[in-house]
Amino acid sequence: MNLLIAEVVVTRKDGKQTSLEQAYIRGSKIRYIVVPDNLRYAPMFKPRRQGAGSGWGSLNAPGAKGGKGKGGKGGKGKGRF
Numbered sequence: 001m002n003l004l005i006a007e008v009v010v011t012r013k014d015g016k017q018t019s020l021e022q023a024y025i026r027g028s029k030i031r032y033i034v035v036p037d038n039l040r041y042a043p044m045f046k047p048r049r050q051g052a053g054s055g056w057g058s059l060n061a062p063g064a065k066g067g068k069g070k071g072g073k074g075g076k077g078k079g080r081f
Contacts (some may be wrong), residue, residue, distance in 0.1 A: 001027045 062070040 001030065003027075003030065 003025045004072040005025070006022050010018045010020060010023070012018070022050065
């Protein structure tokens with residue numbers, strides 16, 4: 001989950017603070033996020049319902065192929081076969 005945030009205050013390890021108009025944070029660098037309580041019931045955080053035809057479907061469906069990955073049946077390996 002990548003984040004683009006506005007009006008950011010960055011605190012460095014030495015305690016020095018810097019203000020930024022915007023900051024982009026790559027998802028692999030995010031360890032945790034604290035969401036304020038007043039956003040708990042915001043519309044963007046309501047759980048989505050699984051409707052007909054949504055999602056990836058069942059992997060056990062007839063004709064379904066194995067997932068991507070190394071090794072195993074149906075996976076992508078390094079070899080030619």
